[in-house]
Amino acid sequence: MEGKNKKATRTVTEKIEGAEKGHLGDMFEVAGWMESGRYSLNTDKAKAQEYYDHINENLQTKRPFFSSLELVNYKGIRKTVKKITLDPYLNIFVGVNGSGKTTIIESIVKASTWLVNGIKNRANGKGIHPAEINNSQDAKDCAITATLTLDEKSTFTLILYKNKNSTNKNRSSLSEFKNLAEMYYSLNSKYKGESCLPLFCHYSVSRALEIKTDDEQKNGEITAFNNLDGYSFSFEESRNFKNLIKWMLFCGSQNNDEVDDIKNKLSSLEVKYNTTYEIYNFLADETKEESSIGLKLKNELDELRMKIAEFQLNLNNVDGNIVSVVKKAIYKFMSIDNIRMKVDKDNVSILLDKKGITISATDLSQGEKALFSLVSDISRRLILLNPGKGIDALKGHGVVIIDEIDLHLHPKWQQEIIGQLQDTFPNIQFIITTHSPQVLSTAPSHCIKVIRNDENGILNIVEPEFSLGSESDMILEDIFLVNSRPENIEQVKMLNRYKDLIELDKWDTDEAEDLKKELDKWAGKHDPVMKKLQMDIRLREFRRGKK
Template sequence: MKVKRVILNNIGPFEHLKIPVAPTEQNPTNITIFVGNNGTGKTSILRALATSLSWFLARLRAEKGSGNPIPEDAIFNAANACAIQIDVYDAHQPSTYLQLNGIGDSFEWILAKARQGRTSEYTSHLNDCTRLANYYRNAITHDDQTSLPLIAFYPVERSVLDIPLKIKTKHTFLQLDGYDNSLVQGIDFRRFFEWFREREDTENESGISEDLMSQLKQLAEINQDVWQQLKQLQASAKDRQLTAVRTAISRFMPQMDNLRVRRKPRLHMAIDKNGKTLNVAQLSQGEKSLMALVGDIARRLAMLNPSLDNPLTGHGIVLIDEVDLHLHPSWQRSLCERLTETFPNCQFILTTHSPLVISDYKYVLVYILTNGELQELPSQYGQDANTVLLDVMDTSIRNQKIDIWLNDLLDAIQASNLSQAQQLLTELIVELPTNQNHLELVKAKLLLRKQELRHANH
């Protein structure tokens, strides 16, 4: 299941906006990214998609289920009403079944909202949404191993909670529970921890616990043949869903390995970082944020795809606002590539403020938002971050005051106004840190020296 297009009428800052979503004929990628200044509507697009998709999830759970309404404060300026139209296609399911039931693989539905006391020129049409949801409900009714598409939204307010020591409320972890809070809350680390602990308990019952394996390995008298048999038994008992989560995290964070629950000296989650065991609570905010995001996507895919040998190959639509949030620049660079490598059949719709996210991976569809208008950007692959900052994000590559100062200095040198150039250079040297090897300042000194020598020879 993938979004083909979304049309926004009087939503947020947009009066009328049509947005083709990747993959398109011209751009076969699974990643669409929106960039733009704050207030240009990036989040409005993601929230509109999440709102529309919530009706599919609601009708998947119950035939007449209701999703989230469009909030009145999302209506454009003084408009009386608004509407979100979403076009999706679902070619993952057997097309013969879809055609025999007159469904096809393309679906379109409209969600409308009028201001209180106003009439609307828009009307909600949710028949296709219901038909698609009915197909999946019928499919899992006849086969409870049927794969379901992941639908998830991670807002900018997503938080990484400390891991709870006690679980007060017991939750179920059935297939449809993979959708719990997937469009309203983002990352629920409490639910993640409870799910992980339950799966690991089952895993340990059918195999050998990590702690016991460590103890056995330390026994010098153990026979190597017996040790190999023990390792094979341990590998065969690994829980497929937990393996998917651990694999996803290690692909994004190669220095991290072996996520697990520890019960001594107190209940906590542990992970090996560069071979050293740490409490997950000891990780940096960026490490916890990335681990929680990737782990949550993997967990939901594992729950929704019970029959897949590798749940990470499940299909779905994932919306992430400010995907670069809390991430080190080196992680921002590799983010898109690792998303597609780890979750190859998921469609990602992202927003970012980072030039590294859009310039370090070739296969992305990038849109820039300006004054309620949308423009597709040419590929930024291979561009340096400074060029992207200047050309795409309209942001100076350095402090504006220093930038003007340097430009005035270069202009004075070019105009052979040597006394003014020397004065500006002296002022800049005083202004900038003495331990800073400022490349532009070094260039200016060389240019000024050449001009001084040229004038001295004349």
């Protein structure tokens, strides 16, 4: 018992020191102890409230992001050579199929569930399932260690642990993430659902399949939404498009009520203004300028004009409050406009104009559906989690995880997607995977995490030396370690042999001449390498002639 007390005292002392230094998690725990007098602390409700106020203020402004990740015997990964360091804004994981990209993504999702479930209803997140432990015979212990950072003083670490021997003591460390979730939960409760909360969500490769004809909403009861609905199905294979329609329908009904209220108040003001103006206009000019009644009526007319102008502005901005924020976000990514709802007797659907033609959202291409679903859902969730912020809701904080960002996208869109996401959602940490050189050419090299693992499942992360603005061929060869030309094509084999002969100064042999004829038939004057080889031959001829 004495040892246990000593350990508790040491922990308490450390956390008190951490609170004094500004660690928000320590502040939250110590404030609770001060309220109750726990651990022999003097009850100090004033100091506790001071800590709570500081926490609430910082939670609204600090931007959470995952800063590191470490895996041991999780699925196909035996061990990370060292902690994976994550950029606060952008992380792009690349590697061959089966290298561990999805495993890394899933581990971050699993860690995120401890925050989302805790913020929503004080529930636990997902643990490690026995089937997720690496199958190697000597792999007994499985662990995921994730660290989330709020600022330089406040970091929170989660350790998920599982042993193949289910009777072994659980060595998971959950308290820091659970405390952080409780901090956000308390903040949201205090402000009755009007506080800003961070977004955590995951988009799998099935997102393009979410926009289906059968997702059109039945025209019936309108579903109400609150800010915590920004977390609904945030990690599930969900029907986000269906939720978008429900949300737009709800917002539309809210707007209709708001419009009616504004119109009624505006009508009353206009009646009052007209009546007052008639009385004022009936007065003689001298009375208007000099009498107290004239001046009083004039001031009243000025006030009424200002109120009428304010209500007219509110009337114009009703649709601009929420739904149009999502529309504007989508317009940044896609060449469509006039997104609107069609409500008929049986169904509610989303229509839009594309190249001057009205179509349903269900008629978009797979790439367009993937983009529409992704952007609209991130926007909708940020608006729900940041109530009352309007267009600034898109500046909300959080972590968005996207598997295969290039899914179904044309190469031009692949080159644009990263910049557009960061411009539209500037305070989100994006953690994504890709197989696209076009995507990597728009990202700084320190944001790219190249996965290298050996036959034993030991994983190492390498950051390339150069990527931003690089040509796709260079990225293919330097980062993906793939030849820019398919080596199994017969013409490519011929080209490589022709290059070898030129380097050996045998460009004028019968073999080289025959190869050139075949290659000319294949590529003509279109291949830049053939052009360079002909220039090389001319230089070699010149040098040979000088000898």
